[in-house]
Amino acid sequence: MSVIAEIIDTLENKVGKLFIKIKSLEKTNQDLKIELTTAAAIIQTQSQEIETLKKQYETLKIANTLLGSDENKRDTKLKINSLIREIDYCIAQLSD
Known part of the structure; x- marks a missing residue:
């Protein structure tokens, strides 16, 4: 009988430790x-x-090009052309 009691005590200790570990985890x-x-x-x-x-960097690149810098001139021209096309499209939509 004492062997069974020891096994039960051991199991209770292990289960208690497992609950503590679960709470910790x-x-x-x-x-x-x-x-x-x-x-x-x-x-x-x-x-x-x-x-x-x-976006701020791109804006500054365009502004720098407009102020006379030769760097990024092509990009600025492309952006301006794109904006002009958008404006033309909006005007065409308003005309309809």
């Missing part, structure tokens, strides 16, 4: 989920900032 999992959510938000913010900076 659940807390770690929750912490990691929060960290992941925070990291995703930071990445989203940085992606938006990068897009804004790219």
Whole structure:
């Protein structure tokens, strides 16, 4: 009978340790989920900032070319032609 009692005590100890380990792992999992959510938000913010900076860079390139710089002159001409086509299309739509 004492052998069975020892086995039961051992099982109870192991089950208790497993519950403690499960609680610890659940807390770690929750912490990691929060960290992941925070990291995703930071990445989203940085992606938006990068897009804004790219647009600003393109605008500055065009402005620099319009001010007389020979760099990126072709790109600026293409952009201006594209804008003119868009304006012409809008005028045509308004005329209809």
